[in-house]
Amino acid sequence: MKNFFQEFKNFAIKGNMIDLAIGIIIGTAFNNVVSTLVSKIIMPPLSLLTDDVNLANKKWILRKAIDNVEEVAVGYGELIESLVDFCIIALTIFIVVKFINRFKEKAEDPENKEVETPKNIALLSSMEKLLKEQNKILKNRK
Template identity: 40%
Template structure:
């Protein structure tokens, strides 16, 4: 029984360590930040659509609230709509989608341009570094090591000079 308890504790510790490694990896943190920013961005774009653009479209169309546009299919005894097709809400969602798509497209386009510019600057710096390396002359080659014969002849010459 004690062995089983120890094994379960070890498995829990191992599971916790694996989860800790998983959660502290950069990708998970980046994903969480992306989700939070995306959520905030969605709220901003939805507010832009609902509070600014849709009222302007309604004003252009004759002071109509798009959300209230509908086709009534059936009425009750008092003349109230029982079932209806709310196409105004559909138009509202299309406007929301189009605004969101344009905003995302512009952000992607901006990030792509920034990445391209960054890559161009890196490439330019690399070419400048290569040009600087090519402009400096290579060091002269080291003189070759004398052969055994040359060493022997030099030694003989030195001995002859010493005898004179």
Template identity: 40%
Template sequence: MLKEFKKFALKGNMVDLAVGVIIGAAFGALVTSLVKDIIMPIISLFTGKLDFSNLFFAMDGNKYETIQAATDAGVATINYGVFITSVINFIILAFVVFLLVKAITKLRKKEEEAVVVTTKKCPHCFTEIPLEATRCPNCTSELK
């Protein structure tokens, strides 16, 4: 069982996936910091110094200064400001992933285009023959 697990864990795709998850988590933390520490303060300048992280509804109907104050009072809250910040995080992350996939796809297409085709199949016997051939060396059919 240990040998099977080792074989499974050390497969190339599994290691690639693990590296991708680790890099993705680090990138997610980076985007979260970008949104929380740079983008949201800039947005709050345009919205009258509104702090999105402190926008919430207290479920008991009373007003509280902060989410922490409501939590300390034992009141359930709907933290829509945190949700707005998470949506902005998601949009930025999705856009960056889109750009990354687009760039990788472009690189793969260039690699595929770089492969030069030097052979074709004979339409009669399906043998691989040079592109310049006018007659198949295998079945001697004339080629157009």
């Protein structure tokens, strides 16, 4: 049991849990921004293109409301808005990850002087150079 708490403490202190929490909070806020963008900025001009039809209100009525019985309908307009939300979020995440990977590749290239190379990459690079030099020396001795 003590080992379990030690592992959890290491997990929480190393930042994994904190990074995850920050990602979820930022993702939630970003989702609200994108939802507002889609419903208030993108969909109104689209409704103008469709003769002022509000896509969010579009639905297929399976059963009309009668007295105390609620209407049964498939709301495909809301699905369209959700798909637009998803596409914008997916595109944004793709661009951000691509941007981060570009810097990551530059940082992992020991020959690149623009970005500071992490110590472990620099160490491996110097070890590789030393091994190449050692192999040249050993080949010349034969």
